[in-house]
Amino acid sequence: MSATDAIPGSDAARAEARRALEICNACRYCEGYCAVFPAMTRRRAFADGDLDHLANLCHNCRGCYHACQYAPPHEFALNLPRALADVRQQSWADYAWPGFLARAFRDRGAGLAVLLVLAVAAMFWLAGAVSGSGGGFYALIPHGAMVAVFAPVFLFALLAMAVGGARYWRATRDLGAAPAHGLHHAMTLTNLKGGAAEGCNFEDGDRFSQARRHFHQATLWGFLLCFAATAAGTVLHYGFGAPAPYDLVSLPKLFGVPGGILLVIGAGGLLWLKRRADPALGVSRGAGGESAFTVLLFLTGLTGLALYALRQTPAMPALLILHLGAVLALFLALPYTKMVHGLYRTLALIRDEGEKRKTKP
Numbered sequence: 026m027s028a029t030d031a032i033p034g035s036d037a038a039r040a041e042a043r044r045a046l047e048i049c050n051a052c053r054y055c056e057g058y059c060a061v062f063p064a065m066t067r068r069r070a071f072a073d074g075d076l077d078h079l080a081n082l083c084h085n086c087r088g089c090y091h092a093c094q095y096a097p098p099h100e101f102a103l104n105l106p107r108a109l110a111d112v113r114q115q116s117w118a119d120y121a122w123p124g125f126l127a128r129a130f131r132d133r134g135a136g137l138a139v140l141l142v143l144a145v146a147a148m149f150w151l152a153g154a155v156s157g158s159g160g161g162f163y164a165l166i167p168h169g170a171m172v173a174v175f176a177p178v179f180l181f182a183l184l185a186m187a188v189g190g191a192r193y194w195r196a197t198r199d200l201g202a203a204p205a206h207g208l209h210h211a212m213t214l215t216n217l218k219g220g221a222a223e224g225c226n227f228e229d230g231d232r233f234s235q236a237r238r239h240f241h242q243a244t245l246w247g248f249l250l251c252f253a254a255t256a257a258g259t260v261l262h263y264g265f266g267a268p269a270p271y272d273l274v275s276l277p278k279l280f281g282v283p284g285g286i287l288l289v290i291g292a293g294g295l296l297w298l299k300r301r302a303d304p305a306l307g308v309s310r311g312a313g314g315e316s317a318f319t320v321l322l323f324l325t326g327l328t329g330l331a332l333y334a335l336r337q338t339p340a341m342p343a344l345l346i347l348h349l350g351a352v353l354a355l356f357l358a359l360p361y362t363k364m365v366h367g368l369y370r371t372l373a374l375i376r377d378e379g380e381k382r383k384t385k386p
């Protein structure tokens with residue numbers, strides 16, 4: 026974890042989280058709220074690895090803050106959601122590979138905007154440099170050229186996330202693992218239901234709401250369906266000699282169209298909720314980078330849908346370039362932005378379930 030020392034504020038973030046968790050461990054009022062509190066009570070002290078694990082278990086629902094008698098203006102000024110959000114963000118940078126890229130994008134929305142512009146420009150260049158044959162999209166950019174650009178970028182993103190995930194997995198190896206239960210909690214977002222299954226307090230102060238959970242699930246399933254659409258198109262192209270474009274009644278479209286709609290609704294909804302939420306309960310710096318990534322997800326879904334709707338109009342070339350640029354930027358940013366929270370949270374939930382089993386009397 027060499028990046029820890031290189032990033033200013035990492036020690037302060039962990040010290041504040043440790044202070045907050047020690048107070049919570051004495052209080053325990055919020056025990057039933059989420060997975061963080063039972064996991065916290067299984068510890069007497071909080072090493073850096075424990076802090077990273079607990080921070081990635083936290084879903085920033087903010088319920089504990091609104092229940093807390095030690096929150097400001099109390100002199101303890103306890104803000105557990107922010108303390109864990111700061112450590113969580115720090116942990117992604119610490120485990121990331123290569124670390125210098127994590128620092129470039131970690132908390133800069135402008136970095137992502139530049140990346141998007143560069144990716145779109147690269148697609149313009151590609152369209153001008155190669156001439157396609159055949160019809161549809163491949164007349165603009167041949168299939169082979171798309172594969173030559175996207176395959177290495179995607180494989181690099183997978184490798185980077187695998188390295189980061191393996192580092193986290195090694196750091197928490199003593200906790201055990203229960204993959205089926207952990208995955209179940211990750212896919213159903215159990216921890217955003219709140220202690221009484223009424224939802225979380227993300228955007229509405231002390232009023233409970235299921236909106237964040239629903240928008241989050243739309244984003245998750247939208248992303249997975251879009252990925253399935255791309256995989257189905259690849260299999261049809263190489264396995265069955267059936268290149269794009271595809272009819273509406275085909276696997277790429279049956280996955281891709283609902284996936285794009287869910288992605289737009291989910292990412293758009295999350296952005297809307299973020300505007301209503303209290304910034305003092307999220308990361309102390311880097312919220313712009315988080316929002317920028319959600320904007321990128323939204324743009325990817327929107328340009329994909331627009332491309333499908335207008336594929337036989339003169340707008341097709343511009344939309345194709347915009348969509349491919351957004352997808353390229355998305356792939357490049359996956360391991361170094363908020364998107365990576367899906368990986369670490371899933372691993373944390375798998376570890377948490379494993380730890381529960383190991384420590385069961």
Ligand code: SF4
Nearest residue numbers: 049052053054055093
């Ligand atoms: S957040 Fe506040 S009320 Fe909840 S356990 Fe911690 S100290 Fe107690």
Ligand code: SF4
Nearest residue numbers: 059083084086087089
């Ligand atoms: S913000 Fe929500 S998920 Fe995070 S520790 Fe508090 S209650 Fe748990």
